[in-house]
Amino acid sequence: MSASVKSILEEKGRNVVTVGPSVTLAEAAKVLYENKIGAVVVVGMEGRIVGIFTERDVVTAIGRNGPEGMGQPVSTVMTANVYRCSEEATINDLMEVMSSRRFRHVPVEKAGKLCGIISIGDVVKSRIREIELEAEHIKAYIAG
Known part of the structure; x- marks a missing residue:
């Protein structure tokens, strides 16, 4: 039985670093750096998700427009x-989607509003815990 997104959020917390769509790329990059994270969720009115901005987006912007592009809004x-x-999603489902679509962060929504974020690191940690627990159960069964 795969753990749910909700169980991970209850353990790690529901804090999500966000920025508005008009923040510049330079400002958003600084937020990533200061928080030691790989992505920020871009939110608009009423905390609704309008986008996600990642380290890859910084590299793409510099590669495309040079350093002068860092003044443009993150929305571009x-x-x-x-x-x-949703919180009900299983870690196995999320792992499959993240690897097939090649992204490392998934915002979590509840009633249309942002309530957490799951990273590939969270997914890996959860799977490792599941496997370790399974191994302990097997050892106990064999020793039993």
Whole structure:
């Protein structure tokens, strides 16, 4: 039985670093750096998700426009069509989607509003815990 997104959020917390769509790329990059994270969720009115901005987006913007592009709004390079999940999603489902679509962060929504974020690191940690627990059960069964 795969753990749910809700169980991970209850353990790690529901804090999500966000920025508005008009923040510059330079400001968003500084937020990533200061928080030691790989992505920020871009939110609009009423905390609704309008995009996600990642380290890759910084590299893409510099590669495309040079350093002078860092003054443009984050909305010009963010991913606007954001894959999101609910708290009920299983880690196995999320792992499959993240690897097939090649992204490392998934915002979590509840009633249309942002309530957390799951990274590939969270997914890996959860799977490792599941496997370790399974191994302990097997050892106990064999020793039993």
